Amino acid sequence: MSALDVLRRVFGYDEFRGSQQEIIEHVIGGGDALVLMPTGAGKSLCYQIPALVRPGTAVVISPLIALMQNQVDALRELGVRAGFINSTLDPDERRVVEAEFAAGELDLLYLAPERLAGQGTLRMLERGRIALFAIDEAHCVSQWGHDFRPDYLGLSMLHERWPDVPRIALTATATTATHQEIATRLGLTEARHFVSSFDRPNIQYRIVAKQDPRRQLLEFLRGEHRGEAGIVYCLSRNSVEKIAEFLKDNGIPALPYHAGLDDRIRAGNQSRFLREDGLVMVATIAFGMGIDKPDVRFVAHLDLPKSIEGYYQETGRAGRDGEPSVAWLAYGLQDVVQQRKMIDTSEGDAAHRRNLSQHLDAMLALCETVECRRARLLAYFGQELGKSCDNCDTCLAPPESWDGTIAAQKLLSTVYRLHRERNQKFGAGQCIDILLGKKTDKVVQWHHDELTVFGVGADLREAEWRAVIRQLLAQGLLAVEGDYGTLVLTDGSAEVLGRRRPVMLRREPERPVSVAKTAKTARQREAAELPAEVAPVFEHLRAWRAATAKEQGVPAYVIFHDATLRQIAAERPESLEALATVSGVGESKLAKFGSQILSALAEVS
Incomplete structure (x- = not known):
């Protein structure tokens, strides 16, 4: 069965998106791949379809232990033989999955990366036939990254132990440096790299x-x-x-x-x-x-x-x-x-x-x-x-940009005078009170109302001064130190105070962007976009889906996505053959739910 046949028969879609087909055919042909693709662009199909075309079982390395059950449930709804091994299984459950893998009865097997550190898992993998290795969330290998997982550092051994098995590493986020680190640490420098746009226009x-x-x-x-x-x-x-x-x-x-x-x-x-x-x-x-x-x-x-x-x-x-x-x-x-x-x-x-x-x-x-x-x-x-x-x-x-050089000089002068003249350091609140000329108890106690900068900042409001400080910190023209977040000068401060560096600042709009008064929820937008005669059919199908999902103990989207239900509601298919042409209705779901959908449609006809 070809990749396109699998896409249509199993997943119910007529065509690939973006670079999916190129990636899938490369992996089916035995090539290694490193895939950078934004969330929602269909990364999972890039290893799930090769898993169903290539002989053997695809082994998917994923750090998402809590989500493996949902991922496996979704695949099983499509008629795909999937299983997982992680710490949530008891010994008997784990032995059943291991036996299924050894017997070639699984299309995909999900593993947590730490499982590969044990010799027992490696011996288990050697007893079966592996179609490919998929390393999901591959950015977890980056030691400088936000989601670093030490167990990912050992995954380069997969190629050493199974040199003829293709590998595909996937992530939704990577800078150029992280991209290079993934390739190096996973031994994928010679792999084909596929980098899609990171833009999520919606x-x-x-x-x-x-x-x-x-x-x-x-x-x-x-x-x-x-x-x-x-x-x-x-x-x-x-x-x-x-x-x-x-x-x-x-x-x-x-x-x-x-x-x-x-x-x-x-x-x-x-x-x-x-x-x-x-x-x-x-x-x-x-x-x-x-x-x-x-x-x-x-x-x-x-x-x-x-x-x-x-x-x-x-x-x-x-x-x-x-x-x-x-x-x-x-x-x-x-x-x-x-x-x-x-x-x-x-x-x-x-x-x-x-x-x-x-x-x-x-x-x-x-x-x-x-x-x-x-x-x-x-x-x-x-x-x-x-x-x-x-x-x-x-x-x-669009926000305004304004010349904040004088405001910056006033603020930096306040920090300077507190430190140089009084040998003191204070946080943002005290500096702002001084600039605004507020004789608070703390200002009077420390005689800060006697400073030459006292009251020189009355032209700005407190919120505006907080924005000035925030932006000076962001630009490295001011710093904080210590447990109390006191303000201190930086090397760049001297350039501003010496009038050698202008400071442009952002002024927040008077009214922040908000569509609250005219906003509609997604459900309201859907209802507005659907023709009047279609909206009740769509809602009826949603109710059927909710009841079915509850009965099966799976999320509603595992049954069908809203987009599929909208198309069904709009087209009102009257036969299984017509229903099979709807995007998102594959062979397994047609067999499981086709008659129920036709009955649900008949109820609102």
Whole structure:
């Protein structure tokens, strides 16, 4: 059976997307491949189809233990013989899967990378016939990366032990440096490299100045995403718990997820998020890699991500179905202070801290840019957009750029005088009070109202001064140190104070980009786009799908995606032959659900 036959008969699609066919045929022919492809572009088909064409079993290395069950369930719904071995199986269950593999009764076998460190797993693999090795989330091999997994460093031995078995490594995020590191560490320098565009045009990128982040988040969810699935990322476990409770108290169904939760609670929350509609997952970055839920309508960050790679990976979990989605980030001065402090106190040598600083600098540049955010994001991955995207906040409501040289000199002079004249160091709050001429108890206590800079900054509001400090930190013209985040000058400060360097700053729009007043949820947009006579049919099919998914204990999207149901509702096929022509209806699903769908359609005819 050819690759195209498999695509049509098993997966129910008529044609490949992008570079899928080229990659698939290369691997079927026995070639090694390194694939960089954005989330939602169909990476999994690049190894699943070769697995069904080549003789033997494809062994898929994946760090996503909690998701293997869902991935296997989805494949089994398609009639694919799939299994997994990880720490969630008891010894009897593991022996059954091992026997199936040895007997050639599996098309795909998913393994956690740490399993390959044991001789027992290697001996088991030698008893069967291996079609290919697929190394998913390949960026986990990067020691400088945001998702580093030490067990990935040993995966180069696969080629040494099975030199004739093709390998395909896949990731949705990699800079040029990470790309090269993956190739080197996995022994794929001679492999064929396939690099797709990183652009996700359906995702709208928005970064707002952090004021009252809980209120801002609540307004965002209520105004634009009521009843929709999404992910809210927080930096700490404590924040995750508090934000989840806050959302629940305000009528938004939310679940917490972090590494400190009991394993059963964490797995249960993830399972609910995947299976139920309209849930919001509040999580640390421990959650999400490889999440295959197609209808995540938003990803919100309440804390600044540590790198653009991490931000891109996390925001990429929105809109896998290609429908409009939003990546929303609330970002403020304290985020910069906190991240700088974490870098200064991090373990590792100077080179490690320098690398962390470079990652943070790039993230800050994305937050502070007055240019198209998507263009800046793609440029980080070595891709040129060539135009404005018209789907990010800076394109939809362009911010002003203003000459902040004098404001910067006033702020830096305040830090200088505190340090040089008083031998003191203070944080942002005290410096701003001095500039605004506020005679607070602390200002009076330290006689800071006697400084020559007292009151010289009354031309700006407190929020504007916080933005000035934030941007000076981002540009390296100011720094923080110590446990209390005190402000100190840098080498660049002298250039500004000496009038040798101008400082251009970003002024936030008076009204941040928001479509809350006119926004419709994805369900409302779908209903509006469907003809009046089709909408009730679509909703009836969704209800049938929800009941079927609940009965089988799988996520609704494993039965059919919304796009497939919309096409069925619009075309109203009256026979199994007609239903088979719908995109996403393969042979297995036609056999399992075809008669049920025709009956459901008859009920609303």
